[in-house]
Amino acid sequence: MQKKAYHHGNLKHEMIEAGLAYIGEHGVSDLSMRKLAEICGVSSAAPYAHFENKQAFLEAVQAHITSLFTEELEHSVKNCKDEKKIFIDLGVSYVLFFKKNPLYYSFLFTYGKIDVKTYPPYVFFSDISRQVLSAMHIDEEGIRNKTLAMWSMVQGLSGLSLMDGVLNQRSIKKEIEAILGSVSIS
Amino acid sequence: MQKKAYHHGNLKHEMIEAGLAYIGEHGVSDLSMRKLAEICGVSSAAPYAHFENKQAFLEAVQAHITSLFTEELEHSVKNCKDEKKIFIDLGVSYVLFFKKNPLYYSFLFTYGKIDVKTYPPYVFFSDISRQVLSAMHIDEEGIRNKTLAMWSMVQGLSGLSLMDGVLNQRSIKKEIEAILGSVSIS
DNA sequence: GCACAATCTTATCAGTGTCAAGATTGAAGG
DNA sequence: CCTTCAATCTTGACACTGATAAGATTGTGC
Numbered sequence: 001m002q003k004k005a006y007h008h009g010n011l012k013h014e015m016i017e018a019g020l021a022y023i024g025e026h027g028v029s030d031l032s033m034r035k036l037a038e039i040c041g042v043s044s045a046a047p048y049a050h051f052e053n054k055q056a057f058l059e060a061v062q063a064h065i066t067s068l069f070t071e072e073l074e075h076s077v078k079n080c081k082d083e084k085k086i087f088i089d090l091g092v093s094y095v096l097f098f099k100k101n102p103l104y105y106s107f108l109f110t111y112g113k114i115d116v117k118t119y120p121p122y123v124f125f126s127d128i129s130r131q132v133l134s135a136m137h138i139d140e141e142g143i144r145n146k147t148l149a150m151w152s153m154v155q156g157l158s159g160l161s162l163m164d165g166v167l168n169q170r171s172i173k174k175e176i177e178a179i180l181g182s183v184s185i186s
Numbered sequence: 187m188q189k190k191a192y193h194h195g196n197l198k199h200e201m202i203e204a205g206l207a208y209i210g211e212h213g214v215s216d217l218s219m220r221k222l223a224e225i226c227g228v229s230s231a232a233p234y235a236h237f238e239n240k241q242a243f244l245e246a247v248q249a250h251i252t253s254l255f256t257e258e259l260e261h262s263v264k265n266c267k268d269e270k271k272i273f274i275d276l277g278v279s280y281v282l283f284f285k286k287n288p289l290y291y292s293f294l295f296t297y298g299k300i301d302v303k304t305y306p307p308y309v310f311f312s313d314i315s316r317q318v319l320s321a322m323h324i325d326e327e328g329i330r331n332k333t334l335a336m337w338s339m340v341q342g343l344s345g346l347s348l349m350d351g352v353l354n355q356r357s358i359k360k361e362i363e364a365i366l367g368s369v370s371i372s
Numbered sequence: 373g374c375a376c377a378a379t380c381t382t383a384t385c386a387g388t389g390t391c392a393a394g395a396t397t398g399a400a401g402g
Numbered sequence: 403c404c405t406t407c408a409a410t411c412t413t414g415a416c417a418c419t420g421a422t423a424a425g426a427t428t429g430t431g432c
Contacts, residue, residue: 011380157338230389
């Protein structure tokens with residue numbers, strides 16, 4: 001068992017896990033394929049059997065984080081007691097996800113071009129938004145605009161919340177609620 | 187005159203200009219000090235007489251872009267006819283700046299940690315915001331929350347507008363106005 | 373059990389950030 | 403005008419990176 005097998009057996013998955021951990025700790029800027037390969041106990045060229053190049057690898061990590069993120073959004077909607085506060089709850093978990101994993105933010109929105117129409121978090125968000133807003137008898141154009149406005153706000157606040165001095169450390173959740181609640185969509 | 191002078195004479199400034207151009211065209215990801223040095227007609231180690239390292243150089247470029255950005259915001263406020271629309275006008279020029287220079291966005295908000303309290307665009311924005319909102323008899327906490335909310339929205343919309351499929355190419359300005367106008371701050 | 377495809381290793385390459393040592397020059401002061 | 407000094411630039415080097423080619427090892431299907 002102590003002798004290393006020639007075939008790793010699970011390298012692709014383990015590389016992604018290692019990438020996830022590395023980016024969470026040090027960010028993406030000094031991540032190297034060779035370092036991750038060594039972490040996985042494998043030679044420097046081995047990863048290229050699973051990923052065409054570094055860019056492709058990073059996109060795989062990106063996709064993995066995005067699915068974690070989407071899950072958390074879905075979870076917050078399931079646990080929402082008051083339907084009127086669904087936007088706030090969504091926004092809070094949105095912002096808190098990146099507050100928990102600050103280095104994910106710039107990584108996610110720096111690498112690769114995202115097509116909003118198929119971007120899972122946005123698809124989910126806009127579905128919820130459409131439900132809520134059409135129940136409020138808002139027309140199609142209003143739905144589209146308000147959805148984009150809300151999405152922009154949480155997306156922007158997530159980035160801002162990582163800068164120094166934007167949110168107190170005390171009661172971040174309440175602060176987010178206050179900020180998001182300070183504008184009205186109706 | 188055709189013989190190259192040993193001393194360049196203006197290298198620091200020209201490096202920043204070259205960096206600006208390079209990032210605007212190709213982004214920051216494959217920018218290298220050596221390439222820029224060659225563009226400036228100088229050996230690969232020359233730039234290190236002016237910048238401690240690559241990070242410091244990029245921060246200098248960042249600062250330069252930030253000042254261009256701030257100027258544009260200020261310009262839009264000066265040219266604002268209707269004071270009620272000042273938020274919209276600010277937001278439009280905010281978003282349009284990055285629509286004009288898409289690659290600046292991820293560069294600006296990826297490198298270096300920004301302290302909002304001294305970040306010129308935010309200082310300017312929040313000054314304007316304070317003026318407008320206090321004239322509307324909104325209390326201190328409301329000012330703070332709404333300012334952050336508006337800032338988040340334009341910041342987020344700027345990033346989103348660079349993704350595929352968010353804004354039509356037709357009348358971007360009108361679209362931005364519609365989105366920003368679809369939520370109310372009062 | 374054999375052939376093949378998937379996976380991994382061992383070189384190797386060009387390109388990178390950065391530093392040390394030395395060459396060249398402009399500027400200041402005699 | 404000449405000397406000296408600090409600023410600037412070049413050359414040469416080092417370790418590290420992404421990536422590829424050639425070959426070794428192994429699981430899998432026939």
